[in-house]
Amino acid sequence: MAENFEKAIREICEQNANDHTRMMDIVREVQQRFGQVSSEAMDVIADAVNSHRVEVESVVSFYSFLSEKQKGKFVIRLCNDVIDKMQGVDKVAQAFQEELGINFGESTADGKFTLEWTPCIGMCDQAPAALVNDKMITRLSSDSAREIVKTLLENEDENRLTHMIGDGNNANPLVNSMVNNNIREEGPVIFAELEAGKAIHKALAMSAVEVIRDVKTARLRGRGGAGFPTGMKWEFTRGADGDEKVVICNADEGEPGTFKDRVVLTEKPDLMFEGMTIAGYAIGAQTGVVYLRGEYAYLRSYLENILAERRNANLLGNNILGKEGFNFDIRIQMGAGAYICGEETALISSCEGLRGDPKNRPPFPAQKGYLTLPTSVNNVETFCCVAQIVDKGAGWFAEMGSKGSSGTKLLSISGDCIRPGVYELPFGIVISDMLEKAGAVDAYAVQIGGPSGQLIGKADFNRTICYDDVATGGAVMIFNKDRNPLEIAHEFMEFFCEESCGYCTPCRAGNELIKERLEVIMRGEGTPEDLTYLEQLGNTVAVSSRCGLGQTSPNPVLTSLKNFRGEYEKLVKENKDGMQRTFDIHKALATGEELQGRKSVIYAD
Amino acid sequence: MSDKIKFTIDGVEIEATPGQTIMQAADEAGVYIPRLCAHKDLLPFGSCRVCTVMVNDRPQAACTQPASQGMYVESETEELRQIRTNLVEMLFVEGNHYCPFCEKSGNCELQALGYRLGMLAPKYPYMFNKHDVDASHPDIYIDHNRCILCARCVRSSKELDGKNVFQFVGRGIHKKIAFNSDTNLAATNVSVTDKAIENCPVGAILTKGVGYAVPIGKRMYDSQPIGSDIEARKATEK
Numbered sequence: 001m002a003e004n005f006e007k008a009i010r011e012i013c014e015q016n017a018n019d020h021t022r023m024m025d026i027v028r029e030v031q032q033r034f035g036q037v038s039s040e041a042m043d044v045i046a047d048a049v050n051s052h053r054v055e056v057e058s059v060v061s062f063y064s065f066l067s068e069k070q071k072g073k074f075v076i077r078l079c080n081d082v083i084d085k086m087q088g089v090d091k092v093a094q095a096f097q098e099e100l101g102i103n104f105g106e107s108t109a110d111g112k113f114t115l116e117w118t119p120c121i122g123m124c125d126q127a128p129a130a131l132v133n134d135k136m137i138t139r140l141s142s143d144s145a146r147e148i149v150k151t152l153l154e155n156e157d158e159n160r161l162t163h164m165i166g167d168g169n170n171a172n173p174l175v176n177s178m179v180n181n182n183i184r185e186e187g188p189v190i191f192a193e194l195e196a197g198k199a200i201h202k203a204l205a206m207s208a209v210e211v212i213r214d215v216k217t218a219r220l221r222g223r224g225g226a227g228f229p230t231g232m233k234w235e236f237t238r239g240a241d242g243d244e245k246v247v248i249c250n251a252d253e254g255e256p257g258t259f260k261d262r263v264v265l266t267e268k269p270d271l272m273f274e275g276m277t278i279a280g281y282a283i284g285a286q287t288g289v290v291y292l293r294g295e296y297a298y299l300r301s302y303l304e305n306i307l308a309e310r311r312n313a314n315l316l317g318n319n320i321l322g323k324e325g326f327n328f329d330i331r332i333q334m335g336a337g338a339y340i341c342g343e344e345t346a347l348i349s350s351c352e353g354l355r356g357d358p359k360n361r362p363p364f365p366a367q368k369g370y371l372t373l374p375t376s377v378n379n380v381e382t383f384c385c386v387a388q389i390v391d392k393g394a395g396w397f398a399e400m401g402s403k404g405s406s407g408t409k410l411l412s413i414s415g416d417c418i419r420p421g422v423y424e425l426p427f428g429i430v431i432s433d434m435l436e437k438a439g440a441v442d443a444y445a446v447q448i449g450g451p452s453g454q455l456i457g458k459a460d461f462n463r464t465i466c467y468d469d470v471a472t473g474g475a476v477m478i479f480n481k482d483r484n485p486l487e488i489a490h491e492f493m494e495f496f497c498e499e500s501c502g503y504c505t506p507c508r509a510g511n512e513l514i515k516e517r518l519e520v521i522m523r524g525e526g527t528p529e530d531l532t533y534l535e536q537l538g539n540t541v542a543v544s545s546r547c548g549l550g551q552t553s554p555n556p557v558l559t560s561l562k563n564f565r566g567e568y569e570k571l572v573k574e575n576k577d578g579m580q581r582t583f584d585i586h587k588a589l590a591t592g593e594e595l596q597g598r599k600s601v602i603y604a605d
Numbered sequence: 606m607s608d609k610i611k612f613t614i615d616g617v618e619i620e621a622t623p624g625q626t627i628m629q630a631a632d633e634a635g636v637y638i639p640r641l642c643a644h645k646d647l648l649p650f651g652s653c654r655v656c657t658v659m660v661n662d663r664p665q666a667a668c669t670q671p672a673s674q675g676m677y678v679e680s681e682t683e684e685l686r687q688i689r690t691n692l693v694e695m696l697f698v699e700g701n702h703y704c705p706f707c708e709k710s711g712n713c714e715l716q717a718l719g720y721r722l723g724m725l726a727p728k729y730p731y732m733f734n735k736h737d738v739d740a741s742h743p744d745i746y747i748d749h750n751r752c753i754l755c756a757r758c759v760r761s762s763k764e765l766d767g768k769n770v771f772q773f774v775g776r777g778i779h780k781k782i783a784f785n786s787d788t789n790l791a792a793t794n795v796s797v798t799d800k801a802i803e804n805c806p807v808g809a810i811l812t813k814g815v816g817y818a819v820p821i822g823k824r825m826y827d828s829q830p831i832g833s834d835i836e837a838r839k840a841t842e843k
Binding site: 500 | 653
């Protein structure tokens, strides 16, 4: 038995060439086969790939989808982001708990089920949603939750859970998912038709430098949120020392409220791969990697199949479309449940088989990225734009949008609106127009750019979506008057605390402290000084954090304090008697009273 | 030496050789920038963020940011002093630091930095996080309560000792130091003479049998604040 176990683990390592940089693939496979990466497995893996046990443990303990402890045959991960909560996930959660007889974070005694919470899985427009192993289940109710448990008990097969099939390529046999695209508005860039290979053909007729020039002329900026000029990034990567270079596609969208890349991956993967290949040509790269978030594993075989088709059509591989010496191929790297891996240097760490810790900059990825090779990391949507720019011209692209932000932007809109889903809208659109399109008739607060963005109120609805005004990676969450901005901010702070990698002090400890004080205020125990405290603490975290996660993590509190200060002021009270308002004498005495078996006479009530 | 880089810290002109970080150049020039995770024998890490400075008005860690020609660095501003104090206070409330009876008291870099920055009681509430201790090794004692996650042990073991005894596990507030064994520290190849043991800035890794060896008054930071050795370089230059 033990021998077989060791043999199986060694086989998995061998399939990955005993290469420690493929650690993610190894531990993912072990997790899938055995429901855990046990202590024994860690020893075997470390030995096989010539690493150290503690290094394997370090990786396994980092990612939510990996576990040293045994998980059930069916892992139910219920999404607990703010939108799911608004859509009644608590009732769904209760139904799962009752049916399974366990709490969240526990497994059933028979080893069949594990029940867990998970942050946003990219289904805010069809919430509440859950993952059952790799299977995506949307629009849950307490009834369907009970049905799921029943079906799994009867059939022991999560594939039997999908009754209704979603629209578009969700119905493709390789996807076979109940997910819906909910494409509400198709624009001229991402959703425009483009025959596979056409843009590559045009690119190959130009020099690499000319391709980069076109991308610069189009004034394309990164669509992931940071907005760095794509052409410049490519130019740096192309100009960096070294013959071997890498193109990475960031398909790790994990910002709560974002799901536009999921729709692109489902409906426009060819366009994305086309853009990546053009990037490979422009930069002089041979290797392409798509870092696909673990939650989207259900799209993997579908995407692999498209890659195979593209290889057959000589759109990937050697001497692409007859261009002597242009060799480029793409592999898919699966993530394993860590929001931080959407940060480009953390993503690179993860691709290298490490914990998803961000790296120190400099060196920038363009100089030394994946396995120290010059690397350009770009967003799913950015690559799609590139393919269309090459096909239809830089001028065509630059004419769309606003002055500093050319082209269109994909927005994932969810929350209190009639038409949640994906919208391709020109940059520069006024927020109130966007809300009208989505059917948000009574919007009170709008979170733009996800938790790391800003929570704005009516006073800002006349502003525009673009890099120079209200920037966003694509997430728009709408809240009506019944929602409490403090509760929204609290949800997001919980998210950041959960997802902080813990590398640097301000993000690791500071976010916990922000959350603590916010809770004090929400309990009605805060004083006006607590608002200043939060601003100063938030500023320290934002200024001194090492990467974008920590630099933006105080935003939920800082922007709600700015735009919804009245909501905070309603809850805080002047401290007139000089006593700490968080101090409760009865609570403080409780342990002592219990030990003594009698109540305090002085503090009787 | 025309390839020298020149830049300023708080208006003082500093010379650096290409490849040096701001902190390395500042140290040589006798300008002390507070730090905890940085160590002269180890590669820059940038985790404690105490050395945050403003470089051309943008925050950067002095320990990881390379010096470049003409850069304008601010270090001892009111805002940065406050941020540093806040970071040190965060470390104090995140862990459980019992200075009065800690063996490292007086020789502890965290405590010394608290003094230098004029910190009294932390303004943040103590988290009282639960941490383990590991006393399995005959010569070494590990107390996670006092760990500030600076990774000096992780890096020293790799870079200086040629071993791989320590590494981080978990993430966020649950991140902690783990050992290269499935049981405890005693099961690793760590030795009490390892640099990993010596380079711990706080009382998280201690050598057994030597507690309170130096009397109060004679400890490292009893008479001079932390950073005085670096600042003394400036004095001798003059």
